[in-house]
Amino acid sequence: MDSTCQTEKAYKLAQEHYAVWGVDTEAALKNIYQIPISLPCWQGDDVGGFETPDAKLNGGGIQATGNYPGKARTIAELRADLDKALSLIPGQHRVNLHACYLENDNKFVDRNEITVEYFQSWIDWAKSGGLGLDFNPTFFSHPKADEGFTLSSLDDNIRQFWIEHGIACRRIAAEMGKQLGSPCVCNVWIPDGYKDTPIDRRGPRQRLSQSLDTIFAEKFSREHLLDSVESKLFGIGSESYVVGSHDFYLGYAISRRILLCLDTGHYHPTEQVADKISSVLTYLDEILLHVSRAVRWDSDHVVTLSDELLSLAEELVRGNFLERTHIGLDYFDGSINRIAAWVIGARNMIKALLLAFLQPLEQLRTLESEGDFTARLALLEEYRTLPAGAVWDYYCLKHNVPIGSAWLDEVRAYEKSVLARRIYSDDSQIEI
Ligand code: RNT
Ligand code: ZN
Numbered sequence: 001m002d003s004t005c006q007t008e009k010a011y012k013l014a015q016e017h018y019a020v021w022g023v024d025t026e027a028a029l030k031n032i033y034q035i036p037i038s039l040p041c042w043q044g045d046d047v048g049g050f051e052t053p054d055a056k057l058n059g060g061g062i063q064a065t066g067n068y069p070g071k072a073r074t075i076a077e078l079r080a081d082l083d084k085a086l087s088l089i090p091g092q093h094r095v096n097l098h099a100c101y102l103e104n105d106n107k108f109v110d111r112n113e114i115t116v117e118y119f120q121s122w123i124d125w126a127k128s129g130g131l132g133l134d135f136n137p138t139f140f141s142h143p144k145a146d147e148g149f150t151l152s153s154l155d156d157n158i159r160q161f162w163i164e165h166g167i168a169c170r171r172i173a174a175e176m177g178k179q180l181g182s183p184c185v186c187n188v189w190i191p192d193g194y195k196d197t198p199i200d201r202r203g204p205r206q207r208l209s210q211s212l213d214t215i216f217a218e219k220f221s222r223e224h225l226l227d228s229v230e231s232k233l234f235g236i237g238s239e240s241y242v243v244g245s246h247d248f249y250l251g252y253a254i255s256r257r258i259l260l261c262l263d264t265g266h267y268h269p270t271e272q273v274a275d276k277i278s279s280v281l282t283y284l285d286e287i288l289l290h291v292s293r294a295v296r297w298d299s300d301h302v303v304t305l306s307d308e309l310l311s312l313a314e315e316l317v318r319g320n321f322l323e324r325t326h327i328g329l330d331y332f333d334g335s336i337n338r339i340a341a342w343v344i345g346a347r348n349m350i351k352a353l354l355l356a357f358l359q360p361l362e363q364l365r366t367l368e369s370e371g372d373f374t375a376r377l378a379l380l381e382e383y384r385t386l387p388a389g390a391v392w393d394y395y396c397l398k399h400n401v402p403i404g405s406a407w408l409d410e411v412r413a414y415e416k417s418v419l420a421r422r423i424y425s426d427d428s429q430i431e432i
Contacts, residue, residue, distance in 0.1 A: 007403060011394035014387040021360040021383075025391050028357035032395070035353060037346050038094040038134045038185070038328035041101055044081050044342070045072045046334040049100030049141065052108060059148075060140025060191040061235020062300070066335025070419025075103050077422070079125055084414050085342035086129070088407040090399035091350060094132035094182075096328050097122060099169050100141060111142060112164035116175040123179050132182040134328060137169035139190040151211035152192045152204035152243045159211055162190075166215035170225060177224035185288050185326050187261050188212070189230040193238025204243040209252065216256060226326070228288040229253055230261035233268065235298070254283045263290035263330055264308065265298035274311040278319050290330035291349055300331040303345035305352060313352035318361060337419075340411045347407075354395065355388050 001009070015025045042049075046064035047057040048071075057064055072078035082095060099111060102118035109118065116123075126133045139150045139162060147153065150162040170186055177184035192204060216227055231249040232242050246267070253260035260280055264273045273289070280287060291312065293301040303309060316322050329345050360379065367376045393403045402410060 003403065004397060007390075007393045007397045010387070010390035014390035014394075017387055018358060018391075021386075022363060023358055023360050025358065028354060028391065029395050029398070031357050032350055032353050033091055033399075035322060035327065035350070036092055036094045036132060037089075037349050038096040038132070038326065039082065039085065039342055039346060040096050040328065040330055040332065041078060041082065042098055043329075043332050043345075044078045044338050046338075047098075047141075047332050049098060049102075049138065050075055051100045051102065051104070051141075053106065055100065055141065058141040059145055059237075061193070061232075061238050062140070062191070062298070063236060064300075064332045064334045066333060068335055068337060070415060070422055071334070071338065071424075073422055073424070075101065075121070080418070081339050082342070083129065084411070084418075085339045085346070086131070088343045088401050088410060089346045089350070090396050090401045092130060093346070094134055094328075095122075095126065096134040096136065098136045098138045099165070099172075100138040111138065112161050112168060114165075114168050114172065116172045119172055119176065123176055126176075126180055132180055132184070133176045134185040134187070134326075135169060135173035135176060136187050136189065137166050139165070139188075145191065148194070148237060149192045149204070149243075150190045151215075152190070152208040154203070154207070159207065163211050163214050166211070167218065170215065170218065170220065170227065174220040174225035177226075178221075183223055183226045185226045185228055185259065185328070187228040187230055187259075187288055187290075187328075188215070189232070189261070190244055191235055191238065192244065193235060193242040194240050195237050196240050198241045201241060205248055208243050208248070212252065213256075216258065226259055226286065226288075228259035228261045228326075230263055230266070230288075230290065232263070232266045232298070250280065253280075257285070259286050259288050259326070260284055261288040261290055263292055263298075264312070265290075265292040265294035265300060265330070269294070272308065272311065274308070274315040277312075277315050277321055277325070281319070281321055281324055286324045286326065288326045288328060290328055291345075292330045300333070302331055302333050302336070302341045303329060303348050305348045309348060309352045310355060313349075313356040314359070317353065317356035317359075337411055337415060339414065339419075340408065343407055343411065351388075351392055354392055358386070358388055358391065359383060 018025050049055045103121045153159045173184040173186035229249045231246040262273045293303050295301050333341050396403045
């Protein structure tokens, strides 16, 4: 029996198995196909960007570590790498760009002067690949962010510069959404904060609120642009105080009717983003998720199929929140093959959603409303070992992407024929 036949046969058995529990596997597969995942372009080059020939991540309280060979050196390489990754991920997805990934033909243009022209090639590429685009202003890796403050800076000139950047980015994002016929989520994350205990916690937050209001003053159609703000607990060098905290942005997003971005690495280790969703969506129309994996700190490790990821997906499915949630991945690991990093994280996100859709929700809801918590727990635990893998394999087969770990062979082949030929002048990577 060939492998296609085997996959189909295993799926049929799984389908029957799930039907006994009242779960329709076909419906689950249809559902997950509707959910785009936004891939972080910055996983492809360790958050370097292409603003200058030697651009690299600098400051911002975040850090990409690892020196795995093959990092994209140009926008063309980054797109080729993304194309490769996307070909190994079932479904239709999106790419999340940062402003520092502009195409400026080696003529430096500062952040407050960028326009959509510098992103037209990205839009054209996305259009030809049937992809959506999301966007982020870049408030780090810039001399005007070196003091650790941007939109909340005491210095009027610095604040004004970053306000102009925010305004420029929203215009770009709106145009991306317009040209691609799918709203672009433009997410504001700033690194502002203090290493040590501040005297004035209030001033920076007031300035941030005012700066944001100025940035968001221009109105765009929600069919083109969705504004979002992202909080954080702490960063490297902002351990004691972060201006854009969770409480700050929760209040801001609710009062301004914009999206709140919940990054799974930005909370206390025992806090669960899954538990926050039903609270924030009581008051907000939509949210953005930055699905990440924090290991001891906001380390932005590749997303794995962890209990945390599963409960996040379960919450989205159980609460019927998917239509109001934009899912983006946010990590950057330079210590492994970067294309594999995209593929692993995205496939895990989709798998988690599939697992959530394969749960016997009606039955579980009934048990809960009847107060039968014993059966609720028993079923949930029995459910963990049902043959979801066969359903997942069939989904991959149906959407023409490699089944099981076969995708890794393709990444290895690409590594040999493409990545290994990339030579780095600054010796930052080992030549292979
Ligand atoms: C930083 C935030 C932010 C960044 C990206 C690169 O802690 O999570 O979303 O990861 O903008
Ligand atoms: Zn994030």
